[in-house]
Amino acid sequence: MHKDLQEILISAAELDAGVKKLGERISRDYAGRCVTLVGVLKGCVLFMSDLAKSISLDTRLDFMMLSSYSGAHSTGVVRILLDLKESIEDYDVLIVEDIVDSGLTMEYMLQNLKTRRPRSLEVCTLLDKPSRRKAQVPIKYSAFTIPDKFVVGYGLDYNGIYRNLPYIGVLKESAIEGKTSCR
Ligand code: IMP
Ligand code: MG
DSSP states (O other): OOTTEEEEEEOHHHHHHHHHHHHHHHHHHTTTSOEEEEEEETTTHHHHHHHHHTOOSOEEEEEEEEOOOOTTOSSOOOOEEEOOSSOOTTSEEEEEEEEESSSHHHHHHHHHHHTTOOSEEEEEEEEEOGGGOSSOOOOSEEEEEOOSOOEEBTTBOBTTBSTTOSSEEEEOHHHHHHOSOOO
16 A cells, blocks of 8 residues: 555455446446547546446547636636547537546536537546535446545546555545655
């Protein structure tokens, strides 16, 4: 375990099993169709690559990157830093996120992508942290529901670090206070 963690919440084996199960569900639900996974960078990257491999359908991958908003803002206003490369009009779209926390990012994604007239639009998140929800977003697929703890690993970061850990862990308080970069 990484020295900055106090515990491993979800092991690599549990992640593997959970993501595979999700991929199989999606493959059944969209049988005979093509799915477009829209990943929200950067947190989606490890999850999306494993998820895509466990979907047995024709699949398109595209990405968006949003500016993060400060926690004090309740409106969840975000800016698009990187937009989709392809049209999603008349496609079955799944938004792929690392975690839904307040729900504000996902609320924005849903509103934004809806205007592009996809055939269908659903949410797929690795982690659901429902305790601090501000926007009630419909989550069709989630692999794990977690308590109100700040987690890192498997795509999730703190100050840009820890995304490469192959498991989900809880950061030590000392790491939150002390660490600003890994330079
Ligand atoms: P929201 O609060 O649902 O809008 O979540 C916005 C973003 O906050 C997520 O996509 C994550 O990038 C980040 N985030 C929320 N909770 C955590 C966490 O526990 N660890 C790391 N990032 C988090
Ligand atoms: Mg994110």
